[in-house]
Amino acid sequence: MNIGQAAERSGLSAKAIRYYETAGLVSPAGRSDGGYRVYHLDDIRMLRFIRRARDLGFSIERIRRLLDLWRDAGRASADVKHLALDHIAEIDGKIAALAAMRSAVRELADACDGDHRPDCPILRDLEGLT
Amino acid sequence: MNIGQAAERSGLSAKAIRYYETAGLVSPAGRSDGGYRVYHLDDIRMLRFIRRARDLGFSIERIRRLLDLWRDAGRASADVKHLALDHIAEIDGKIAALAAMRSAVRELADACDGDHRPDCPILRDLEGLT
DNA sequence: CCTTGACCTTCCCGTAAGGGGAAGCCCCAT
C-alpha cells in the first residue's frame, strides 16, 4: 500500500511518516517501480506503535530506544520501564514549571480589579518591585 | 551603557535582547559612534519587565501586548487581566495534556515488573490493543 | 604608536517535530 493508506491506517500524517524515515526512526520503505513508498502490515504495526508513543508524549529519541527494545526479543522489561520513568520525570518537571507560573500569574490576576481604570497589580509586578 | 551591561542588569542575555529588537518587542536601541547599541535606565526597566514576563511564561506575542498596555496610561486593567487569564488558560491546557500523559504512562509503568524478563505491559500497550 | 584582549557587530546554522506549499512525476479511469 502507498503512504496515504499507511497514514490513514496508522493515524499519522504522510508528512510525519516521511519525517520518521529521514529521522532514522523507521528504516526506509521499499519503493514501487514508480518510486512510491510501499508499506506492509508490519510497517503499519510499527507506525501505530510510534503514534501511540507520540500520543503519550515520548520524544522521537526515546521512541527510537523503545523501538529497539521492542524488536529485541531478549530485552529486559526493566529497560523499558526505565525509559518510561525517565519520561515521567521529564513530564513532572514540565508540570512543576507550569504550575509555578500558573500560581504566580493567578495571584496577580486575582489581585487585579479588572475594571476600566489603569491601575493594575499585574503591570506593577512586571515593572519590578525593586 | 552597552548591551553587555544591559544584559547583566536586566538578567537577559545579549542575544535575547537583540532578538527582542529584531522581533519588534523593543524599539531599536540608539547607536554609539562605533555602532554599539546604547542603553539607558528606561531601557533596562523595560528589559526587566520583559524578563519577568518571560519568567512567568508569557509568549513574545503576549508580552508585546502587555508592553503596549504598560505604555498606555489610559489602559483598562481589565485588558491586562484578560491577557493574564488567557495565559493561565493556555497553561492549564498544557498541564492537562501533560497530566493525562503522565497518568497513562504511570499506569503502564506500574504494571511493568521491571525485571530481567522481556514481558512488558508498556510495550504491549504501544503495540496496540486492537 | 602599537598591540592585546575584551567587547561588540552581523550573519548563518541549529534546535523538536513536523506543516504548508511549489514544481514535477505517476497512475488509473474515461
Added chain:
DNA sequence: ATGGGGCTTCCCCTTACGGGAAGGTCAAGG
C-alpha cells in the same frame, strides 16, 4: 490522451533564542 488525484523531493516556516564565525571597536598597557 487527458484529467485529476496521489506521490516525490525540496525549501521555508514555526518558538525563542544559543553557538559560533568573521570582523570592527574600545580602553589599557608597553
